[in-house]
Amino acid sequence: MHLISLNTAAALTGLTKRTLWRYIDSGRLTVANPNEPGEKAHVHLDEILALSGLTIDPEYHPTIVDADRGDPIAQCDLGILLLMNQRPADAIPWFQRAANAFYPDAMCWLARAYLSGEGIEINLETGVQWIDTAARKGHPLGQAMHQFLHSFAGQELLHAQNHTALNKALDDVERQILLNTLNATADTP
Known part of the structure; x- marks a missing residue:
């Protein structure tokens, strides 16, 4: 399972980070739980590639x-x-x-x-x-x-x-x- 940051996810999909967060909130995307306090959220690359075309x-x-x-x-x-x-x-x-x-x-x-x-x-x-x-x-x-x-x-x-x-x-x-x-x-x- 490959994880990428929301910044890279936005770059690959052309969607804004705000839209990606909406997808996460609706269950359309899965966010990996941060391991450390303050760590940035990561999403599954496969899901992002499916959105990106x-x-x-x-x-x-x-x-x-x-x-x-x-x-x-x-x-x-x-x-x-x-x-x-x-x-x-x-x-x-x-x-x-x-x-x-x-x-x-x-x-x-x-x-x-x-x-x-x-x-x-x-x-x-x-x-x-x-x-x-x-x-x-x-x-x-x-x-x-x-x-x-x-x-x-x-x-x-x-x-x-x-x-x-x-x-x-x-x-x-x-x-x-x-x-x-x-x-x-x-x-x-």
């Missing part, structure tokens, strides 16, 4: 619990799960939390959102700043995107504000990094 395999339920507890890797993974469920605006706060905790994968996801406008208003400057931060942390994808965005071709796309072409170019950079990583880690006879 999200399709998330049970193997990822521990990831959601870890994200709720503040683990930046899990927060980034939850953001990806939300993207996979066509909920980009809901993914952004999870990427933001993980990026603020200095997790470079989340910085890259957040940067791509700012550069593409997926789930958040386009902000090229903020997107480039997050890529630059990931690159400074030594993240291979961040470094490759940084190199591209600061190249002549990247600067042209940024200044032309051709978001479709910029996204395609960044997708190409990402594919190349993934291919290079796969080739570098492949078992060769």
